[in-house]
Amino acid sequence: MAATMKDIARLTGLSLATISKYLNGGHVLPANQQAIDQAIHQLGYTVNSVARSLKTRRSMTIGVLIPHLENVFSTSIISELEDKLHQIGYSTIICDYHHDPALEAEKLGFLTDRQIDGLVMMPLSGCREALAKLKERQIPVVLIDRPVEGLDCDAVLVKNRKASFQAVSRLAEAGHERIAVICGPQGVYTADERLYGYKDALTHYRIKIDEDLIQYGHYDTESGYTLTARLLDRQKPPTAVFVTNHEMTYGAVLAVHERDLLMPDQLSLIGFDHQLLNQVLRPKLAVVMQPLKQIGHTVAELLLNRLTGRDHQCPAQVRYLDAVWQNGGSYGPLS
Amino acid sequence: MAATMKDIARLTGLSLATISKYLNGGHVLPANQQAIDQAIHQLGYTVNSVARSLKTRRSMTIGVLIPHLENVFSTSIISELEDKLHQIGYSTIICDYHHDPALEAEKLGFLTDRQIDGLVMMPLSGCREALAKLKERQIPVVLIDRPVEGLDCDAVLVKNRKASFQAVSRLAEAGHERIAVICGPQGVYTADERLYGYKDALTHYRIKIDEDLIQYGHYDTESGYTLTARLLDRQKPPTAVFVTNHEMTYGAVLAVHERDLLMPDQLSLIGFDHQLLNQVLRPKLAVVMQPLKQIGHTVAELLLNRLTGRDHQCPAQVRYLDAVWQNGGSYGPLS
DNA sequence: ATAACAAGGTGAAACGTTTCGCTTTGTGAT
DNA sequence: ATCACAAAGCGAAACGTTTCACCTTGTTAT
Known part of the structure; x- marks a missing residue:
């Protein structure tokens, strides 16, 4: 048709x-050029x-x-x-695996069939x-957020440990000693890193690490809420809480508002x-x-370096990015 | 390779x-089947x-x-x-046009080149x-949120006018008469519909429509904030405000908190x-x-009906879905 | 005049599948 | 034995591009 x-x-x-x-940018006689354009x-x-x-054996x-x-x-x-990819002619097939490892594997297979x-x-x-196997086939892979153990692969990671250290340090400097942390599941890379940062800071400020103040959640709103609530309802609640991801922060704020x-x-x-x-929050959350x-x-950037062959065969590159501190009135010195 | x-x-x-x-599900001798599987x-x-x-001339x-x-x-x-699409073997190429009509056209072209x-x-x-032109080429199109004028096309829309009517009715029933509305840009389908619903309700409850209480924003947080602030800072502020989209609601809540x-x-x-x-909000927002x-x-569903040829040539289908009312303590009778 | 060369153009062979029409093989009824 | 028929397999032609090696022309330097 x-x-x-x-x-x-x-x-x-x-x-x-x-x-x-002509279609690929080559030179043809002006007369032919015109004829082709006209036909198109x-x-x-x-x-x-x-x-x-x-x-061409490239699906773009x-x-x-x-x-x-x-x-x-x-999504951000x-x-x-x-x-960025669109600008140089690539399209993106997006697959959402709904936090399910089985779907993760299944959709990965789906994507590779698609000749990405x-x-x-x-x-x-x-x-x-x-x-x-993908890497063997020279198909570049870039990981986000967490590395995969035992796989030498380009990745973009955040300096979670450092960011965590700095946040908790601010609480310590404000005079807090009973600082609780709501962290993610043990064994999950970002959760572990953020917890290390927390411990680093306490150690640095010579505050004893109290296992009771370390709560492990599932990175979801629900556990943010429950764990914060549990902490706040104690006989001797912490004076400060550091919540280590987006969803759990929602839950924590709710628990605070509720009380x-x-x-x-x-x-x-x-x-x-x-x-x-x-x-919308007042005071603004730090x-x-x-x-x-x-x-x-x-x-x-990493992907393009590989795709354009600039980095054809060089070793895996891991970029560590700094988190950004956004100040807010939700923490301060002990009163 | x-x-x-x-x-x-x-x-x-x-x-x-x-x-x-065999690969497409046909029958072969058991021996061959095994041989193929083994080779694969x-x-x-x-x-x-x-x-x-x-x-096959289908890109799936x-x-x-x-x-x-x-x-x-x-994203939701x-x-x-x-x-749903993945389940039957389709992949999705997603393009974001950043609210820019030029990019919208450009990326649409990009997608059609891709033989979607x-x-x-x-x-x-x-x-x-x-x-x-797409429809001419028998490629099904489904619109979301708003129709395109002059185009007879499948679409899934929300009963905005009705939803708006019901929300404002609740305010009226609670005794409010100075009810403001923060609506979207004039001429935008959903904005117009939601405004009609507002007016419908006022008319129904015999409340005079006061143009001063109708504020036109740009569906963004900024205008939600500014317009609400302006309303609240008046000599005689409204007693109730209805905000007509997600982003502007953020802004409105901020203005309220601030005051x-x-x-x-x-x-x-x-x-x-x-x-x-x-x-996280207390009281919960209605x-x-x-x-x-x-x-x-x-x-x-609409897409599949077309793709599987069930609805090959029948007229455009438009589905109107009901909005859902979620109650909350952010409104009530005049005190 | 002629050799050398650049520029523009061409035919045909791929890329990895699916599918059409045909042949071969095996089975059971006559 | 023969025939009819189903099942399984096959060869080859597509699908719409790109690209290689080659050809034709026209220009320039000698």
Whole structure:
């Protein structure tokens, strides 16, 4: 139905080779140029990129595999990434694995069948072997947020430990000693790192580490709420709480509001990643913010280096980005 | 590099046709079946879907074009949609046009070049002609959120007018007469509809429509904040405010918090689409919620009807979905 | 005049599948 | 034995591009 190069050839009397050359930026005689343009217009021709991909062996498509689309962390990065990739002609196939390792593996397989030229992934289980196979086939992979154990692979990570250290340090400097932390599941890379940062800070300020003040959640609103509530309802509650991800911060704020505690007088709170929520909260929440746009940007950069062959065979590159501190009135000196 | 069917043919001694048949679910002798499976495993063969697409003339790909990825409204719908489509073998190419009509047109072209089998779009300018051309080529298009004028096309819309009417009715029933509305830009479909609903309700309750209480924003946090602030700082402020989208609701809440106004005693507020924010606000905000999952689901359904040819040539289908009322303590009777 | 060369153009072979029409083989009924 | 028929397999032609090696022309330097 749709017009093909053959139709243009017929209309202009030129050969396929010439038309292809012109379409790909080659030189042809001005008269022919005009004839081709005219034919294209008349036929409403657009290139069939499937055929092109088959021949060139490049799909000009990047797979993106993330835990969940309804999540500012992912979408903010992807929005940036999609833009950068689009600018140089790549499209992005996005797959959401709903935090499910089985789906993660399944959709990864789906993407590789699709002949993607590159993959960007926020791993959960990791699929180490599948990824290794991709790399063997020279398909670049860039990981976000967490590395995959035992896989030597480009990645863009945030300096979680340092960010955590700095946030908790601020609480310590304000005089707090009973500082609680709501962290993610043990064994999850970012959760472990953020917890280390917390411990680093306490050690640095010679505050004894009290295991009772360390609460392990599931990085979701629910556990943020429950764990914070449990802490606040104790006989001797902490005077400060550091919450280590976006979702749990929601939960923590809710628990605080519910108890009508005033920040920072009755409780100091530092959260994670909350630009949106922060537009409406009073006092403004002090938060550690991951540099989402910069992550997207850096991912694109690493990917392009590989795709354009500039870094064809060099060793894996891992970029560590600094988190951004956003101040707010939700913490302060002990009163 | 990667193995092809030819390699399997060589290894098994069978012909391409037989292998293709088996791969697509046809019957072959048990012995051959085993031989093929064994060869596939040994070679690590996976089908090249680019080649398949070229031959079958179906890319098994759906284009998704939205104003902005960092937006719960879009991503929630897309997450659902991506899932449904994936289940039957389709992948989704997502393009974000950053609320820019030029990019909208450009990325639409990009998608059509990619030989998409279908398109899901939240239109801004609409690109009526490009869409009409797609439909001519029998490529199904499903619109979300707003129709495109002059284009007869499948769409999934929300009953905005009705939802708005009901929300404002609640305010009226609570005794309010000075009810303000923060609406979107004039001329934008959803904004107009929601404003009609507001007016419908006032008329129904015999409240005089006061143009001064109708504020036109840009559907962003900034204007939600500014317009609400302006209303509240008047000599004679409204006693109730209805805010008609997600972003502007953020702004409105901020303005209210800033002025330390207690809801519902000093002000009644009804917002739009706020499940997340609502997890932390006290009192809980009463909101009109668009049924995002249901929208995603319905879009998938319409699309599939077309793709599977069930609805091959029948007229455009428009589905109108009901918004969901979520109660909250942010509004109440006049005190 | 002629050799050397650049510029523009061409035919045909790929890329990895699917599919059409045909042949071969095996089975059971006559 | 023969025939009819179903099942399984096969060869070859597509799908719409790109690209290689080659050809034709026209220009310039000698």
